[in-house]
Amino acid sequence: MIFSSLDFFYLFLPFALIFHYVVGEKIGRRASIIILSVTFYGIWSIPYLCLMLSLIAANYVFAHTIKRSKTQIARKSFLILGIACSLGALGYFKYSYFIVNDVLSMDASFVEGIILPLAISFYTFQQIAFITHVYDKSVTEFDPLTYFSYILFFPQLIAGPIVDYTDVERDLRKPVERNRTIFLSGVALFAIGFFKKTIFADYYSIDSDSFYSSISTQDIGFYEAWYGSFSYTLQLYFDFSGYCDMAIGLGLMFGLQLPINFYSPYKSSSIQEFWRRWHITLGRFLNRHVYRLFGGNRKGFTVELTAGFMTFLLGGIWHGAGFTFILWGALHGAYLVINKLYQKYINLPLGIVAIFITFMAVHLAWIPFRAEGLADTLTVFKAISTPTMLPAEIDITKVLAITSGLIIVFLFPNSLQIIGYQNNTRPLINTDHVRYIFVAGALVSLSILKLILIPHTAFIYYDF
Known part of the structure; x- marks a missing residue:
């Protein structure tokens, strides 16, 4: 269900x-x-x-x-x-x-x-x-x-x-x-996650699904490839973020505090930080039971690099049975190796540039994660790396949709910061206050209205 x-x-x-x-x-x-x-x-x-x-x-x-x-x-x-x-x-x-x-x-x-x-x-x-x-x-x-x-x-x-x-x-x-306070915090977080999934993730899924299902039957241009791939990058973000909010929110509603699993991962400045923010508990599991099994960081730098690469490769295989998931895992393993080499031998601070580089690396890796096969993956990679003239007519709605999603991802506080879940910072809202109960109700109402008009789609991670 x-x-x-x-x-x-x-x-x-x-x-x-x-x-x-x-x-x-x-x-x-x-x-x-x-x-x-x-x-x-x-x-x-x-x-x-x-x-x-x-x-x-x-x-x-x-x-x-x-x-x-x-x-x-x-x-x-x-x-x-x-x-x-x-x-x-x-x-x-x-x-x-x-x-x-x-x-x-x-x-x-x-x-x-x-x-x-x-x-x-x-x-x-x-x-x-x-x-x-x-x-x-x-x-x-x-x-x-x-x-x-x-x-x-x-x-x-x-x-x-x-x-x-x-x-x-x-x-x-x-x-x-x-416990009224804990219960209402759960309601607020569930409402935010519900809204993310039904309004944002399901919106981006329309163009994302259309793009990836047409790769083998249509010519894909530079503009279409970037828009389609960005649509999936944002769909996956809001889909998994929404699921994690709803899961933790439901946990609170039933009196259990589940561990944080998602914490603004696209704001990361390195691939290591990304995996400390994206699917946090999976990263914790792989670190304990796979990375350390391969030697971890206890047997020299070469073993550390090999262990990191193999951990991500197996992480890719865990996500799905297909060569595209193996490629996705290998890309993240390669990113980790490059990042560790940079930190060891260069280690110049890059500031906001590091966030941009990390985000783009993650974005490119999502292409094989979503593509139907390796041939489609190569088609998209070729299209995004082959600049062409922009179309005579640009759909401004699509440009605004991607821009708006990126603004929310990079500039807005995340859901856990809003309710102050398991951190030492003061919550941005008091979920006990009646006006925020009405806000949560409004978010749920909008989400339900959308579901009445357009049926729900499954969470992406339900397939894994």
Whole structure:
């Protein structure tokens, strides 16, 4: 179920809130969250709900076995077995067709009908994080209710953030309680995210989808390539930003503080900073479980560069089964290597120029991330690097749309700064004040009006 859909807003969310604050007071926060989350996922698919619950239960057994094992060999063996179980399921559902058809060039008809289970990439990584923390003893106490509610919590289940057990364990163990201030902060953040997704992201998606779907059938010029690619860069920004706002907002509405996952990433002055602001929890996971596995920064500069490149390459593969995602990951790996070499041997401050360079590098990498294939990617790269005369008639509306989006991205405060979420700065608004409740209502009303006129689209990260 999509957060930015009328079904969710008018049916599931009111039911969930009433159930949580009425029934949840009697059965407890964790039981309430499990029931609601199972219902949320089961609406999409009962068979894949059973798959997810089976994988989560198996991971719990592995974690419990690791905790009880007396020898290091046994602990490591069950850790490897647990990770292999999770990655095996992910590999089968997400990469079978790509490996058989594209890599091995074999008849892939026997795996062509496999449907990617919703959220499998995210709950797989969250399970791996949990079992690893049990292994290194950073998590020592856990129980089935807390563990299942931690993995299943529906606001973050489908597309993150990838939550550590310690991020939410304390909140999960608390009884259901009504806190007006926290609840209204959640409402405000949900409203902002809802507005971003339905008004901004869905608007840019029209021209972005039109552009990328026509690359192989039409001649793409310099102007069209830049406009189409910028449309996707802004669509993805507002789409993922909107989702993260809605996820954290829903978390607050149900009494949990989820970790920050998005923090004005296009304002970054280096690729390292970008990944400390974009999909923050994924970057945290990859740093802990992939970058360090390759040696990290502990074995010399060459190993550090290699580890960084390989981490981004695997990050690209995680995002999708296709050569375009491998290219996207390789580009970010190359950016990291270049940036680290610059910092080591030159390291001249560039100020605002560094922000521009980083943004353009990220923007260019989004082209293979979105393109239908490598051929389309090369077509767009060729078009944007081949200046031509501007069209006789320029659509000023499109120019203003891109300009307005960039102004919002670079000059406006982000949503978390507005409500003062998990930072030491004073919030820009008091979400408890009645006038801001009306503002939130107005944003939601405009979003709903748009959905009535034009149906919702899925969040981009739902595909991963």
